[in-house]
Amino acid sequence: MVIVETKDITKVYQKGTDVPIYAVRNVSLSISRGEFVAVMGPSGSGKSTLMNIMGCLDRPGEGHVLLDGQPVHTLSDEDLARVRNEKIGFVFQSFNLLPNTSALENVELPLIYSDRDHITETAKSALEKVGLADRLHHTPAELSGGQQQRVAIARALVNDPEILFADEPTGNLDSRAGYEIMALFQDLHAQGRTLVLVTHDAGLAGYATRIIQIADGRITSDKENRKTRVARDELKKMAETPEVNE
């Protein structure tokens, strides 16, 4: 079953009289429930722009986006906010946690803007799922980078979204913490979550089950990944030779 579908979307940036930049050019793709998709490409190729459009955070210049089969271009900004709140989770390279705010309160944030009840309990169980049950009242400054990113993932999952978008989620982390995050994503995938991972790193893309390559805003390849890497294996290897990796 298709969750997100883009139909011939294009996003052009034009600054003054400069030549227009096609951040995304005529992209059509569809992502089905349960997929773990990596969007891969060099810096400036349009990965983030594409992700933001699929995640209803941005609107395409041309073309349509369908979410759960419903066109979103007819929706108002308020309706889009509601769609993001209920159906989409985002994880960013910089964790974007509220400073001086406990992990629990950070995870509660999306629920505050929803109609749901039992906010605290829901946020607690999301933190448990990312392995931070013992860090509920720590502020970001009291957490490691990997832990902060896991708080951000809990925040993205707390509304039980249809699809999770992660833009370079390991970009600010050391390799060990990065593998832990990838292992977490693979666990979520195994539980049936739909994930979209944006990265410029072919190694990281290898953990996904499908890899879409883009360059200059265009899809250059879209293939199933038959030799999926397993992040837990890397972690095990590191545990055996700790001194090799910082």
Next chain:
Amino acid sequence: MKTGRILTHSIRELGKNKPRTFFMMIGIVIGVTTVTLVLSAGLGARRKVMERVRKFGLNSLMVSAGGGREMGGGTASLPVVTLKADDAEAIKHEIRAVKDTAPFNRKGDGMLKYREKSYTTRVFGVTPSWQPVWDWYAEKGNFISDDDHARMNRVCVIAPTVQQELFGEADPIGEQIRIGTVPFEIIGIMEPKGISPGGGDMDNRVYIPLSTFSRRIANVDHITNIKVLLRDRADMNRAVEDIRSLLRGRHSLAPGVPDDFRITTPVEVTRMAERVSGTFSLFLVLVAAVSLVAGGFVITNIMLISIGERRREIGLRMAVGARARDIRNQFLVETITITVFGGLAGIVIGIGGAFVMEVLTEIPVAFSWHGAALGLVFSALVGLAAGVHPAKRAAAIQPVEALSKQG
């Protein structure tokens, strides 16, 4: 449910940046402190005035000889000799609204002598109606009687300050004193009355029969004042007009000739006393208004800076589902909360300051609920006014741009 949640969340966010919150509050605190101080002091002064006016009598008025400005000032520049005790009788009997009248004459510098001691005080020549008309009675002994008045008896009633000066703790009733060279027997002591609307000590005087005063002290047959008691204070304006035309007739004043007397009502007494404190209050209220407005601008600016610093946070909130209006409301709630709490602090400090001021300057204070409510309403309004622009700015932020900036 959801809105309440967003509101409480917004208020809690404030506690996370205390220095910023503090600086945003200062202007409001100063403004509301001033408002509270001014209104409390104003209310206190007003109460004091009202109390003095009550002493004068809310349903009474004063006729003074001469057109002078000074309240009860009797002989302003030229001695005016036209006001007579008969005028008081006429007012009492010919004007329906009038219940009673108390004519009197007075002298500012009567030299009292008791044995070796002497004391200069004001001498009042009065009739027995003084007591009911002023609602002011002898506390010990007797007041001047009809008989005393008719027979020009040399008796006097002294007020507490005089008693204190000449006799201390001893009982003065029955004692002989001299006023000028004339001997008098003390027959009573007046109850204390305190400070007059004009600020004088009303207990520093001695009363003698008006007839005795005219014959033995002043050697004149005119008087300086008539205190008039009305049946009903609602008749005040009518009574003033009636007394005026009656006296003009009795004094044979041709049309166009100014009055040779002056009528003072409690309204004028109040006005006189309030004129001074009014100007001062107006000045301080202006100071308060200026500091509230300045405080508002400070808040707007700090809020704008803060929104610049919090762009990422705003983008993130939008990414997780905040609508533009949720963001707008959050910042409005933040500014209004800051100003309302600033206002509350201002009220508390203002009340404290008012009591300190009372101790230091003896200007009486009274806590003004109206002032507090007004201060809070103004704080909230300033918060709203100061917050609208920054809140709109925050709500207009595009999440993609806010999140893409590295920081």
